[in-house]
Amino acid sequence: MPNRRDVLKAGATAVATTPAIFGGAVVPGLAHAQLCRPEGIRSPGTEPDSPPVSVYTQALYIPPAMAEVDPGDLSPPPDPNRHQRYEDFPPQKHYVQHITEGFWNYHDDYTAMNPNGGSPAWMFNGATPGETMVARYGEPVFVRRYNDLPLAENAQIPFGYPATTLHLHNAHTASESDGYPMDFAMPGEFWDHHYAMMLARNDPREALGSLWYHDHMIDFTATNVYAGLSAMAIFYDDLDTGDENDLNPDALRLPGNLQHGGDDAGNANGYDIPLILHDVRFTQEGHPTYNVFDTDGHLGDVITVNRKVTPFLNVEARKYRFRIYDGGPSRLYELMLSDKSSFHVIATDGNLLEHPVVATSIVIGPANRHDVIIDFSNYSAGQTVNLENVMEQINGQGPSGRRLEGADVMPVMQFRVKQPSGPDYSRVPDFLRELPPINLDEVVAEREWVFDHDMGLWTVNGEFMDPTVVSAAPRQGTAEIWTFRNAGSSWAHPVHVHFEEFQVLEWNGKPPTGVLRSRKDVAVLGPNDTAKVFYRFDDFHGSYVIHCHNNVHEDNAMMLRWDIVPRGGNDHDDDRGRGRGR
């Protein structure tokens, strides 16, 4: 079997001598002319490489938890009329975020190249990722987000657009707080988000744990998120309490001490740590760079974790829970430890599995999350182990199908093991959370969503994003079967639906096993894949979206609006009759 190097070598020879990629045998002189492109044949692989920098030398940034504000200081005060069911879920925690442009230290070497003391970035309260939204079910949250970005003509970030709408992926959130792509705030405006922190259908089996918030601006999601507008959220509940020493016998006691954040030397405050991956490409000046004209997708050539280039983290020789996020925009990863040791996968897309799955690698696509428990007690103090990406991707469409080997393996981050500071009472329970039952008798409709590419357009059911077109209108209190189909034979589409989690009924005709037997909100469709899933729609109504979470495809209109219509109503009801108040 040829290894990757042989394949590449053959590919290089082919390109250099016989440009069959342009339709067959052509004389060398003509081939030469055909190959004349801006920057050669322009693809993510032929964008200039990032300047080389050292790996595993930067301390991991761990965002602190959001800090509460006094609701009396909010001016104007929250307007209950702007929100569905505000009275049912009066906020108990209030937060304010200012979205600004500034300079971020991705890596000391990039900062040194940059006269501004950092690389340009769009940030929440001066950092990217923004503070982690740590919340508990039953404690409603109110977040006011000010868009304090400069106008487009004054922004240092050369891509993206400085209007923002924040999606809390994938909380059970009323439409007007969900970061709908048209619900954006311009520079100088703010947007209020009310998070009811309610369990869908008041069912404790519907809890999510690992969520994230990111920009969802129409046409500019990929670039705005790439510029820095992403961050994590952690929800706790009576089972997954976040406290490994919880005295409640029902608590899972997963690794975690309810401490978030860390120091500048790579030490975490706690044992429950979110890690968001973004692949970034930097200019010779240390600025993030982005080719907006490549509609296949964007690939960076260095991996950042929590917006630090290939960082390190000091870990005690004990168990840790890592919430691993693929922040996109386009790269899929297969992540494994450098010594190939196994770990426990306990959750997918924020939802605890019924049983932990032992794995030596995880595959994640854009917006996927996996919670894993890594036990470093198998290592002695002073040892290191690295997290690496072995999935090859040479363009934004999807993985090549080959695995990276040897020196081609992409470094992600390093764990440096130190002595434990105390006993580890955390557990990896055999049973985590029961899945809610699937009752097919409740199903009132079946819908198919076909993801395709035609004439340069990324389409869903042959259509593209038009905010006046409602492509589906399920009714509150009903269940439906949705089928996601990838009509492409060479690309991947991570399909994401807002508001509700789904359960897989069939994947390519087979019942789900392992990590797929779970609740999810991103179905990463490989070429020609079909996933049939079960949905219920409850608790709120209004406009939501279904889209490809390869954000570049999404910005190329691979997104449709769908609405939840109120229980018992007859027609589409989008008029909540509320004042604007901006």
Place this chain on the structure above:
Amino acid sequence: MKKSRRTFIASAAATLPLAATAAVAPKSVEDNPAFKTCPRAKGGKNAERFPQTIVQDQHGRKAWFYEELISDKLVLVSFTSVKGEQYYPILSNLVKVQKMLEDRLGKDVFMYTVTTDPHRDTPESLKTLADKYGAKWQFLTGEPESIREILASFNARGSLHALSWIGNEKHGRWLNKPSRLHPLYIAEAVARLSTGKHHKPFLVDMRSV
């Protein structure tokens, strides 16, 4: 105006793996037979992403594509051909956009349609096509190799290409819309990317609250 020539630094995907550790010193494209150094546009925010090529409009007027038509302007660029219009018509929709932008067209907003069929489409045939729809903007053809480079810079691969690009090189931000999207949302994208007095975040406020 003279053609400018620059040596561009690029690494070859075919020969260099995409690993951070392998971020070796960039090679000159001239070292690699798979790459040819193109004359490149100059001046605007995204100049380096466009080739230095000459185009000709339906009135026979010639221009440097990027430097004269794009570099400091707010533009709407679409793609079709005389033949392509028979299979996937976009012009009837774009003339509705033209109507919405009427006061600004040719002053601070410029519309262009680049032919996807430069072998066949002449200025004369494009004029017939434009006149048929009442399209007053510029329809561009030229040497097939030049047009091919322009199409490549927009990632337009086929003879039918249904995306239009809206860009403002004053601030360098671009987005694309399906050419057959409701004309209001194409015009709205132009308004959103406008600077100064013509800037509008939306033409119809669709915000939910």
